[in-house]
Amino acid sequence: MRTPFDVLVIGAGPAGAAAALAALALEPTARVGLVDRAEFPRDKVCGDGVTAGAVAVLRELGTTAVLDGLIPVDALWLSSASGHTARVLTGEPAYVVPRRELDARLLHAATSSGAELLTEKVTDVRQAGDHVVVNDRHAARCVIGADGANSVVRRQLHGSRQPWAHTALAMRGYATGAAGTPRLQAWFGSGSRPTYSWLFTTGHGPANIGCITFDGSLRSSRTALVTAIREQFTDLDIDDATLRAHQLPLSTRRPPAARGRVLLAGDAASLINPLTGEGIQTALLSGALAGQAGIRHPDGPAQPYRRALRRRLARHLLHTTAAARAVRDRRAIDATVSAMADTPLVAARVSAMALGTGTLSPLAVAAIIARRITGPG
Ligand SMILES: Cc1cc2nc3c(=O)[nH]c(=O)nc-3n(C[C@H](O)[C@H](O)[C@H](O)COP(=O)(O)OP(=O)(O)OC[C@H]3O[C@@H](n4cnc5c(N)ncnc54)[C@H](O)[C@@H]3O)c2cc1C
Structure with a gap:
C-alpha cells in the first residue's frame, strides 16, 4: 500500500467533491482521494435545480466559478391543486444545471485543487486501528462516505438501509x-x-x-x-x-453521521429535504463539514463532524421534520400555498426552509394555520 490518504472520499457527486475541496482548502498539501465507480461526466437522476441555498454553500467553498456562464433563475412558481399560485423569490439566483455538467464541473474543481481521482467501485470499508482500509487496497486516516442514496459505506458502518x-x-x-x-x-x-x-x-x-x-x-x-x-x-x-x-x-430519519474514522455526507447521511426533495445543498454543506473535520481532527473526526452538522442543521432539520408531518394532505398544502401567495413574509419563510436551511417563524405558522381553518379562499 502507498502512503495513506489523509482523507479518502467515496463518491464524487456534490457531497464528495465538496468534501475534497474543503479538505484541500484547509490543507493544500494533504493527500485527498476521490473514488467513484463512474467515469465522469456521468448522468445522475435529478431535477437539476441548484437552489439559492446551494449557491450560498458554493460561495462558502469559494467555488461559485463552477456556475460561470450558466443562466440564473430568480423565481419559483408553486401551484396548489386548488388553483392557488405563489411566486417565490429565491433571494439569490438559483440555477438549472444538468447534473452531468454540474458534477463534472465540481469534480474538475476538486482535482484542480489536488484531489486524486480513482475510478473504482467500493465494496469494502474496514476500520483497522488508526486507519480505514478500502477495498483491501487503499488506507486512509479518514474515510468520507459520499456514495449516495444506496451508500455501501453506510451499510458497512451501520448495517442498515433507509426505511x-x-x-x-x-x-x-x-x-x-x-x-x-x-x-x-x-x-x-x-x-x-x-x-x-x-x-x-x-x-x-x-x-x-x-x-x-x-x-x-x-x-x-x-x-x-x-x-x-x-x-x-x-x-x-x-x-x-x-x-x-x-x-x-429523507432527513426525517437519519443514521448516525459518523463512527470512528468514517463519516457520512449527503444522501448517504439521509439529508434530503422532506418537503421538496432538494438535496444538493445539504450534500455540499455536509461534504464540506466532513472534509474539514477529516483534516482538522485526524485522530478523531467523528465527534467534531457531528457537532458541526448539528450547529449548521439541527434547527432546520427539526422544523422540516415537523412541517413534513403537518403537511401530509392536500388541504394543508392548499393552505400553505395560498398563504404564501398572499403574504410575502410567509412565502419568504417557507421558501427559506424548503429551499435553504432556514426555519419557520411563529408568525408564518400562525398564518398557515389560520388559512387552514378558514380555507384557502
Ligand atoms: C428524480 C430526482 C430529482 C431530484 N431533484 C433535485 C433538485 O432539483 N435539486 C436538488 O437539490 N436535489 C434534487 N434531488 C436530490 C439530489 O439528486 C441528491 O440529494 C444529490 O445528488 C446528493 O448528492 P450526493 O453527492 O450525496 O450523492 P450523489 O449525487 O448520488 O453522488 C454519489 C456518487 O457516488 C458514486 N457511488 C455510488 N456507489 C459507489 C460505490 N460503491 N463505489 C464508488 N462510487 C460510488 C456514484 O457514482 C455517484 O457519483 C433529486 C433526486 C432525484 C432522485
Whole structure:
C-alpha cells in the first residue's frame, strides 16, 4: 500500500467533491482521494435545480466559478391543486444545471485543487486501528462516505438501509417545447398524499421535468410516476429514454453521521429535504463539514463532524421534520400555498426552509394555520 490518504472520499457527486475541496482548502498539501465507480461526466437522476441555498454553500467553498456562464433563475412558481399560485423569490439566483455538467464541473474543481481521482467501485470499508482500509487496497486516516442514496459505506458502518417510510421516490425526464423564460415551476397533485410535478428550465435546451411522491409505501410506483408526468406535460415532447426514477432518503430519519474514522455526507447521511426533495445543498454543506473535520481532527473526526452538522442543521432539520408531518394532505398544502401567495413574509419563510436551511417563524405558522381553518379562499 502507498502512503495513506489523509482523507479518502467515496463518491464524487456534490457531497464528495465538496468534501475534497474543503479538505484541500484547509490543507493544500494533504493527500485527498476521490473514488467513484463512474467515469465522469456521468448522468445522475435529478431535477437539476441548484437552489439559492446551494449557491450560498458554493460561495462558502469559494467555488461559485463552477456556475460561470450558466443562466440564473430568480423565481419559483408553486401551484396548489386548488388553483392557488405563489411566486417565490429565491433571494439569490438559483440555477438549472444538468447534473452531468454540474458534477463534472465540481469534480474538475476538486482535482484542480489536488484531489486524486480513482475510478473504482467500493465494496469494502474496514476500520483497522488508526486507519480505514478500502477495498483491501487503499488506507486512509479518514474515510468520507459520499456514495449516495444506496451508500455501501453506510451499510458497512451501520448495517442498515433507509426505511421506506422515510424515502421519497421521484422520476425525471427531459422534454422539449417548454418556451418562455428560465423558471422553476411546481404543481402539487390532488391525491391524498403529497406529490408534485416540476418543470425546471433555463429556456435553452431541453427542460427537466419530473414528479416526486413522498408516500413511502409506494415503492413500486414507477408506472404511477410515468402516468403523472404524461398527464401534467401533455404539451411537451418527452424523451422517453430519459425517464428514470430513483429513491430519495429523507432527513426525517437519519443514521448516525459518523463512527470512528468514517463519516457520512449527503444522501448517504439521509439529508434530503422532506418537503421538496432538494438535496444538493445539504450534500455540499455536509461534504464540506466532513472534509474539514477529516483534516482538522485526524485522530478523531467523528465527534467534531457531528457537532458541526448539528450547529449548521439541527434547527432546520427539526422544523422540516415537523412541517413534513403537518403537511401530509392536500388541504394543508392548499393552505400553505395560498398563504404564501398572499403574504410575502410567509412565502419568504417557507421558501427559506424548503429551499435553504432556514426555519419557520411563529408568525408564518400562525398564518398557515389560520388559512387552514378558514380555507384557502
Ligand atoms: C428524480 C430526482 C430529482 C431530484 N431533484 C433535485 C433538485 O432539483 N435539486 C436538488 O437539490 N436535489 C434534487 N434531488 C436530490 C439530489 O439528486 C441528491 O440529494 C444529490 O445528488 C446528493 O448528492 P450526493 O453527492 O450525496 O450523492 P450523489 O449525487 O448520488 O453522488 C454519489 C456518487 O457516488 C458514486 N457511488 C455510488 N456507489 C459507489 C460505490 N460503491 N463505489 C464508488 N462510487 C460510488 C456514484 O457514482 C455517484 O457519483 C433529486 C433526486 C432525484 C432522485
